[in-house]
Amino acid sequence: MNVLKKSICFCLLLLSGNALIAQAHLLNAYTPEEAQMMQELDNMEDYKPLDFGYIDNRDVLWSKTVWEIVDLDERVNFPYYFPVDSVNMDPSRKSLFNVMLDGIKEGTIADVYVDSYFKERLSYDDILKTLTAIDTTDLGKEQINAGEALSAEYIDKKEITSYNIEEYHIKGIWYFDKRLGELKYRILGIAPVSADVNFLNDDSETSLVELFWVWYPSARETLHQAKVFNGDNTASPFDFDRLLISRRFNGIIYREDNMYGNRNVKDYVTDNALMQLLESDRIKESVRNIEMDMWNY
Numbered sequence: 001m002n003v004l005k006k007s008i009c010f011c012l013l014l015l016s017g018n019a020l021i022a023q024a025h026l027l028n029a030y031t032p033e034e035a036q037m038m039q040e041l042d043n044m045e046d047y048k049p050l051d052f053g054y055i056d057n058r059d060v061l062w063s064k065t066v067w068e069i070v071d072l073d074e075r076v077n078f079p080y081y082f083p084v085d086s087v088n089m090d091p092s093r094k095s096l097f098n099v100m101l102d103g104i105k106e107g108t109i110a111d112v113y114v115d116s117y118f119k120e121r122l123s124y125d126d127i128l129k130t131l132t133a134i135d136t137t138d139l140g141k142e143q144i145n146a147g148e149a150l151s152a153e154y155i156d157k158k159e160i161t162s163y164n165i166e167e168y169h170i171k172g173i174w175y176f177d178k179r180l181g182e183l184k185y186r187i188l189g190i191a192p193v194s195a196d197v198n199f200l201n202d203d204s205e206t207s208l209v210e211l212f213w214v215w216y217p218s219a220r221e222t223l224h225q226a227k228v229f230n231g232d233n234t235a236s237p238f239d240f241d242r243l244l245i246s247r248r249f250n251g252i253i254y255r256e257d258n259m260y261g262n263r264n265v266k267d268y269v270t271d272n273a274l275m276q277l278l279e280s281d282r283i284k285e286s287v288r289n290i291e292m293d294m295w296n297y
Contacts, residue, residue, distance in 0.1 A: 048221055048224070049220045049239075049242075052186065055175075055177065059177050059179045060175050060176070061175075061176045061177075061294075062175065062290055063175035063176070064256060064257065064287060065171065065172070065188075065256065065257040066171075066172060066173075066253050066255070066257075066283065067116065067169060067171050067253065067256070068170045068171075068253050068254065069168075069169060069252045070170060070249050070250070070251050071167055071252070072168070073166075076248075076250045077249050079228050079229065079238070079243060079248075080096045080168060080240075080249065081095060081096075081165065082095060082229075083095060084161070084162045084163040086161075086162065095165075096168070096223075096226075097161075097165045098162050099226040099240060100192065100219070100222075100223075101127075103219065103222040103223075104124050104127060104212075104214075105124050108222045109214060109222050111218045112213070112215075113212070113213045113215065114213065115210070115213055116171045116188075116189055116191065116210075122212050127212050130211055130212070131160040131197060131211065132157070132159045132197060133158045133159075133198050134155065134156070134157050134158075135157075135158075136155060137154045137155075140154025140155065158201070159197070160197050164194045164195065165193065165194050166195070166208060167193040167194075167208060168190055168192055169191045169193055169210055169254075170187060170249075170251060171187070171188045171190075171213075172185055172186060172187045172188055173185070173186055173188060174287050174290075176294060181294075182291065183291035186245075187216045187245060188215070188216055188217075189213050189214060189216050190216055190219075190244070191211065191212060191214070192211050192212070193208045193209065193210050193211065194208060194209070195207075195208055195209070196209050223240040223241040224239050224240075224242070227239055252280050253283045253284055254280065256283050265280060265283075
């Protein structure tokens with residue numbers, strides 16, 4: 001037990017030491033550029049996240065795939081939403097949506113798909129088409145009908161930004177590792193969700209759409225480099241990969257793999273939001289009980 005306590009304390013000291021070094025760069029730099037350069041050097045040394053362990057098929061005694069909704073209106077999920085202002089903010093601080101979109105644009109996130117079954121790929125240009133819409137106002141149409149040149153003020157351009165993201169959908173798999181004797185979880189994909197770009201300014205209630213799905217294992221390096229503000233201690237920021245794989249979010253299960261074609265909860269529990277929430281909790285509780293049931297004879 002003493003050896004375990006010493007190991008834990010040593011790890012905590014290492015983590016706190018790294019955080020203090022990162023903060024020291026800001027205090028010791030003579031110019032902002034020098035602080036940024038030293039921080040980038042630190043990031044290069046810590047470029048890769050901790051690799052997932054290899055799982056053999058024989059080690060998986062039980063598994064279940066679930067899809068969850070991460071509602072960005074909940075306070076615990078705010079780190080994935082803010083900051084929404086990408087112009088007047090430190091470039092090193094981005095929302096999760098901007099981190100993913102920039103990664104897709106730069107090519108560091110390459111595995112992007114249409115849906116959560118990861119069959120049809122999407123390019124950056126394909127994604128831009130779903131994020132932007134250009135239309136002509138009624139006055140502009142009258143101007144065109146009159147044979148006049150269309151004025152720029154009559155062009156209505158809509159664009160989905162991080163401000164418009166309302167949810168994230170996460171696909172993951174719970175499995176029981178018989179070699180370790182414990183229930184574990186691994187994220188497979190994540191998707192930003194917003195209203196359709198054509199209905200952004202529509203006051204009526206509109207259904208939300210998944211903009212794209214990112215295959216999570218291949219995006220970990222990019223998410224690992226993106227730092228998340230830590231309100232309790234600014235000297236020790238988090239990163240998105242660490243937040244997600246440790247499940248530091250509140251998710252509501254809206255689908256599980258089942259014999260009915262992986263139907264959504266709302267497809268068989270209709271027109272009753274409370275009962276849908278209770279069904280989600282029932283699925284979540286059934287997953288939790290697996291680990292205890294494994295130890296009951």
